[in-house]
Amino acid sequence: MASIAANDALPVPAAAPAAGEGLRSRRLVLSHFWLAFAAFLIACVLGAWQMWARSPLDAPAHTASNYFRSVTLHGVAMAYVLSTFFIMGFGYFVAETALGRPLKWLKAGWWGFWIGVVGVLMAALAVISGKASVLYTFYPPMTATPWFYIGLVLVVVGSWIWCGVMIAEMSFWKRDNPGQAVPLAMFATVANAVMWLWTTVGVAAELLFQVIPASLGWTQMVDVGLSRTLFSWTLHAIVYFWLFPAYIAFYTMAPREAGGRLFSDTMGRLSFILFLLYSLPVGMHHLFMDPEHSSGFKFLQMVLTAFVSVPTLLTVFTIAASLEIAGRMRGGKGLFGWVAALPWKNPMTLATGLAFVMLFFGGGGGLINMSYGMNAMIHNTSWVTAHFHLIFGGTVVIMYFAIAYAIWPSLTGREFASLKRVRWQLWLWFIGMMVMTIPWHGLGLEGQWRRVAAFDYTDPIIATWGPWVIVSLIGGMILLVSAVLLIWNLLPAGLGRRTVQVYRYAEAVHPPGRVPAALNGFALWNVLVAVLMLAAYGWPIAQFFADPPPQAVIHHMDRGID
Amino acid sequence: MNVGDPIEQSALDRRWRLWASAAVGGILVVGAVIGMLVLPNFQRENAALDLWTAICRAVGITEGSPAYRQPITTAQALPVSQVAWDPDVLDILANANPQQGAQIAAQVCVACHGENGVSSVLEYPSLAGQSSAAIYKQLSDYRSGARVHELMTPYAAQLTVPQLASVSVYYGRFAQQATGLGGRDLPGDDYIVKLAREGDSARALPACDSCHVPGAGGPIETPVLTGQNLQYLAAQLRAYKTGDRQNDVYRRMRDISEKLTEQEIDGLARYYRGVLF
Ligand code: HEM
Ligand SMILES: [Cu+2]
Numbered sequence: 074m075a076s077i078a079a080n081d082a083l084p085v086p087a088a089a090p091a092a093g094e095g096l097r098s099r100r101l102v103l104s105h106f107w108l109a110f111a112a113f114l115i116a117c118v119l120g121a122w123q124m125w126a127r128s129p130l131d132a133p134a135h136t137a138s139n140y141f142r143s144v145t146l147h148g149v150a151m152a153y154v155l156s157t158f159f160i161m162g163f164g165y166f167v168a169e170t171a172l173g174r175p176l177k178w179l180k181a182g183w184w185g186f187w188i189g190v191v192g193v194l195m196a197a198l199a200v201i202s203g204k205a206s207v208l209y210t211f212y213p214p215m216t217a218t219p220w221f222y223i224g225l226v227l228v229v230v231g232s233w234i235w236c237g238v239m240i241a242e243m244s245f246w247k248r249d250n251p252g253q254a255v256p257l258a259m260f261a262t263v264a265n266a267v268m269w270l271w272t273t274v275g276v277a278a279e280l281l282f283q284v285i286p287a288s289l290g291w292t293q294m295v296d297v298g299l300s301r302t303l304f305s306w307t308l309h310a311i312v313y314f315w316l317f318p319a320y321i322a323f324y325t326m327a328p329r330e331a332g333g334r335l336f337s338d339t340m341g342r343l344s345f346i347l348f349l350l351y352s353l354p355v356g357m358h359h360l361f362m363d364p365e366h367s368s369g370f371k372f373l374q375m376v377l378t379a380f381v382s383v384p385t386l387l388t389v390f391t392i393a394a395s396l397e398i399a400g401r402m403r404g405g406k407g408l409f410g411w412v413a414a415l416p417w418k419n420p421m422t423l424a425t426g427l428a429f430v431m432l433f434f435g436g437g438g439g440l441i442n443m444s445y446g447m448n449a450m451i452h453n454t455s456w457v458t459a460h461f462h463l464i465f466g467g468t469v470v471i472m473y474f475a476i477a478y479a480i481w482p483s484l485t486g487r488e489f490a491s492l493k494r495v496r497w498q499l500w501l502w503f504i505g506m507m508v509m510t511i512p513w514h515g516l517g518l519e520g521q522w523r524r525v526a527a528f529d530y531t532d533p534i535i536a537t538w539g540p541w542v543i544v545s546l547i548g549g550m551i552l553l554v555s556a557v558l559l560i561w562n563l564l565p566a567g568l569g570r571r572t573v574q575v576y577r578y579a580e581a582v583h584p585p586g587r588v589p590a591a592l593n594g595f596a597l598w599n600v601l602v603a604v605l606m607l608a609a610y611g612w613p614i615a616q617f618f619a620d621p622p623p624q625a626v627i628h629h630m631d632r633g634i635d
Numbered sequence: 636m637n638v639g640d641p642i643e644q645s646a647l648d649r650r651w652r653l654w655a656s657a658a659v660g661g662i663l664v665v666g667a668v669i670g671m672l673v674l675p676n677f678q679r680e681n682a683a684l685d686l687w688t689a690i691c692r693a694v695g696i697t698e699g700s701p702a703y704r705q706p707i708t709t710a711q712a713l714p715v716s717q718v719a720w721d722p723d724v725l726d727i728l729a730n731a732n733p734q735q736g737a738q739i740a741a742q743v744c745v746a747c748h749g750e751n752g753v754s755s756v757l758e759y760p761s762l763a764g765q766s767s768a769a770i771y772k773q774l775s776d777y778r779s780g781a782r783v784h785e786l787m788t789p790y791a792a793q794l795t796v797p798q799l800a801s802v803s804v805y806y807g808r809f810a811q812q813a814t815g816l817g818g819r820d821l822p823g824d825d826y827i828v829k830l831a832r833e834g835d836s837a838r839a840l841p842a843c844d845s846c847h848v849p850g851a852g853g854p855i856e857t858p859v860l861t862g863q864n865l866q867y868l869a870a871q872l873r874a875y876k877t878g879d880r881q882n883d884v885y886r887r888m889r890d891i892s893e894k895l896t897e898q899e900i901d902g903l904a905r906y907y908r909g910v911l912f
Binding site: 371376591 | 656
């Protein structure tokens, strides 16, 4: 082994595709990333304004309708646009680089991209026009203008095309390489694609059969219990969809960038399979307070929920072990000496460390959310928003940054002008997130509501909240600075010397030779997912048709009263 | 399925299939048995249920709440609104004929509610700009006797339900062409503005605007107040306060009006009357 330092410039190997311009999907990947990060930057500006509006300081243009317009746009941009487009772009990159051959279905990828772009524009214009302030969770019987939903459906259709391309590329590769293990990064990406296909069934059914007909005025009433149930089908798994790239980076990028090897390839495969299996039949844990389901099914899904924690624990263990290997290979000694020996100047290593710190705090908060009694205390308070900013905006998104930094040189053919500025950006995101979310959690414990446009701090009961919201606002401003730095780093202005790099993924301590079919494909697991979904959601959904409950009058938010 | 696998490989694959299915199925069965058999059995005594009913409830094929059958009430309902926003009513409104409504309006309603639905008699309400749901609700209440007024009741009682819907839809659509209710400037003293926009949490008074502004998310029948006649608004709030008017569903407006002082009622009525801009 010549060198295992991260991202070393390599002479272009004759066989491999030439780096940089040589990647066939280069423009496709970059287009996805830039759309994702553009949405991200705009949404960060809105987020900072929202925090300002919630604080005792006077924010410009602060009215209730502007607030909900902004929160809807911020939620949609972060949860749907940034995540989906980042994941798709990264998927195309992995398909080409991990499989080591050009994409066969590149054209389809472009179709998916443009369909998604049209959808994003439709949805964004609908929200900006003020006719879609229904928040990213929809909440029928509220309905917005149909353009909003149709736009989002197009984004989902674009992502389905991506799923098709991922699955196809893997099966082509398997056909051409019989008996060989699919590289872990690609195996995980396809696991995510397969999971996403299952995940979107719930929300797609809700939108196509309930919400869109309602918003078009074809129906007068909507069964809210059914729509909540269908949304719950999607709700838990979508979070894992967002999370997957971070875990892919943990397993297949971080160990090598830290100068070591992946502790176990099999652990990785098992974790990703467990995510696929147990992210889906568990969504009813978001409906514990809902009356429409029986205790037996709630209990069953709660039991299944317990199993989603297994892959996360596996991951923490495997990655810690892999980093320890790296630290020791770099000469670290003693119980904790290996931590100091890790290359913290490497962006991926740094981001992984910071992500784990945020995961530690956020995971603690998560334990509170999943405890029935304690959840009742923080339900619908600022605690919840603070929690998912820490986990999703923190742990997951900092890994999105790290992935972008890791693969940027091989995409653009240029190195970063200043790795120091890259590290600054990551540190600022971490610091900003901590400063913003710690007081935000505290306010939730004191009962501050989420999704509220303004607080009257002259009221003595809540007057003490004011200063803490200002602290959160400072955190938000730090995040905004970090977001701007990210864009600067990635733009040509932030890049330096030309380079020719081929991205290389982490190798496992024991590279997989031939693996069982179950760890190399998804046929078996799809059957098992179907069984689990049928058991967990079959009757809970069928009951709405067997014995239809009373429905709710549709409330057209885009039309005013009437 | 990998092509050309040696025999051990396919034996290994079979073992994986078997054990993975067994593990996933086993967890499923254990969860279902505990949730649908064991727990109902332990908890059924709290609700005095037999085992079979408890299981059926846990599975969700028998209704689960209330835990005990409620006695059927024999109390007589007060003369409150009969309007329920069910699909039938919404269909009636969706399919009503506004032309017919226009005729009725021109023949009957114009006398009191004014040309274009803008009433010049200050005690009579304007209708232009009100939603058809709001108008339908009030007309139905006059018709059923849930709301009573010597002048208005006889006219509403004369109309059939489809006529009532058509005139509601007529005035509801009409709003878009004529300036009636809605487009006003609302100047007022700070105290009243705050009451209207933010309410008063110390007295558990919600903000009027949380329901009365179009699109705010209030009940579908919430009427528009902006631009309504001053005397009419004040009279309605007093009627809710004294209980002379009781057709508001769930006592919403009675509970609110009871907490308002006489000065606040006058102030709010002045505020919502607004000035035309
Ligand atoms: C500059 C950084 C950010 C700031 C200052 C910020 C601030 C906020 C604020 C103030 C809210 C509204 C909370 C409420 O009304 O209760 C919010 C909502 C939200 N944010 Fe952020 N945020 C930031 C970054 C992010 C990131 C990176 C993500 C995820 C990738 C994210 C996802 C969301 C989501 C999903 C909502 C929920 C919207 C809803 O409740 O409907 N935010 N954010
Ligand atoms: Cu969940």
